[in-house]
Amino acid sequence: MRILLVEDSKRLQKSISIGLRKEGFKVDATGDGNEGLWFAESFDYDVVILDLMLPGLDGLSILREVRRKHRPASVLILSAKDTVEDRVEGLEAGADDYLVKPFAFEELLARIRALIRRRYGIKQDLISIGELQINTATRKVSRRGTTIDLPPREYNLLELLALRRGTVVSRAEIEEHIYDERKEPMSNVVDAAVSSLRKKLGEVGAPSLIKTRPKAGYIIE
């Protein structure tokens, strides 16, 4: 899952980015409002974490512009502005959630996951595909009670395909949502990851869960 973090506090930006990356999210971070808008308009994010008081362009202006251009990303405002009026203004401007600083990192994570579930029309933490169960809250995958250990990126790949079940997800989309292009410039990493994932799923008896659509991408039906 790809997340944009627009936060002008460098320390906070760093801590949140580290935490989110450790959770397997792909994170783009900036502290400037104009740059934040450019990121939001240029890439397809699952969640945008947006501070309100930013240099360059304020958070609400970014939010309005994103909504005006019908960008599908869920927006979570993360702000020190805590009054009811601030919260109402933010939500009415098009935010999907509002979290007041100071916050618990666990709560931020839970809200991000809730936004992702909402974006893909899932109401529970548990995604069941046949006998395979994916717990998006604990990031645990199991089949018939047997836990399948997956590294973060393979889990993210499985979760992305599961969340978009029935839809072909292109390699480019997978790259955009899961891989950090600065570190992983090679396009065949997706095929390699799918292959590895299939192998691990095959070990518990579900090898054919992920299907290849030639020249289109991958799908879980």
Next chain:
Amino acid sequence: MNLKPRNLRKQLLSYLFASAVIVFLLTELIFIEKNRRSLVKISDKNAEAYALNLVAMTRDELGGTTKLNSLDEIMREFGDRHTQAYFLIIRTSDNKELERSESLQNTNLSLPAALRRLPHGRTHFWTTRINGGPVRFVALREFARPDADEECLFIVGFSQRYLWKRLQETIEVTAPILGIGLIAMLLLSWIVVHRGLTPIRKLEQEVRYISSSNLTPVTIPQTKEFVGVATTLNTIIAELKKSFERERRFTANVAHELRTRISEMRALCEVALKYGDNLDEHNRSNYEEILVSAKEMQATVMNLLTLARCHSGQLKPRRDIVELQPLVNSIWTKLAEQASAKKITFQSDIPADLSIVTDKELLETILQNLFSNAVSYVTEHGLIEWRARIQIDRFSFSISNTVENLSDSDLQYLFEPFWRKDKVRSSGDAHSGLGLALVQSLAEVLGFTVNARLTTPTLLTITLSGKTSQAL
């Protein structure tokens, strides 16, 4: 000393009415006095005429005797002992009484000393009492016979009773007029006062709605005397507005800065503790300590910000229907573990159907602080009890906890920010000493009152009370 403010309209009305009463009564008294004097003057003239008449008669008839033969015919009113007309003739050379009217009988009439020095042909008037009634006398010094040099004092008197009767009649006629006049004056005073106070009333109505959340300037009245007042008031309102705005901006900036810094600390620690698999025990412990401090700082900063917002009128309470029992239960559930560690006994007494109309979020903050305070400072193996009641349109919620080392003299400081009893301060708990100050400020915002008392030397009871439905 708490003096009850006086009603200006009533005050002005009473002053005006009292003044009117005094003016009317003085007028009446002057009128009566003038009447009396006029009547006395007429009476004196009459008496003087009779005295001259008496002189004339004595010249005709007195002769060598002192008997006035034609008196009975000419001055009948002097003959009857029951009459209220009197005369007396006294020879001045030897003060011998020559004649007296039947009406005087044996009455010993004391004569004023001035009569001895009364010049010839002159009169002297005086009033004395005969048979309990006032009698006005005139004395005239005149010769009894023109040919004989025999001077006499011709004294004639008439009772003044009729005069008082006339005055009484005058009072009877004028008193109702006086009453009607006073009523008219009262009505007139009311109209005058009402109209006169209209500019003050309008100003008061506008000023009444001025509050920290409504700083609308007042209308400048047309009355010259109030233009200065309204202008000064508007200047103060404008200054207040600026001051509140400055305070709002300051609070917002402080809030932003402190919240961001605390967020940085929390996120740094939480992320490090959650994902720092390589952290050694020492570093982990340090991060945990910093995180605890950050959370305590967060609580203090949040309380301070809420206090600042209470005092600057930035909190705008909503009207929610709040069911007290579920709210209290949810607060207590969060504290139950801490309470259980102290092995305390607790008693809850809140009717299930008790609900009030107020801002739920703010009330929850108040109750959270009250319960947190009680759990933090209750003695080991102590007691916490709370109860809520509704009486007509008022509710009260009280929470008691056993305490030690708290005296009646401490209660006055209990709601002061950062006040802590020395012993409590050294206990090392996470409380900053803002909880009860916050309770009091929030209670004021909601229109409630809060007070603390020691129901027994070791039981502190804090009571929150107010109307069940607040006009917020």
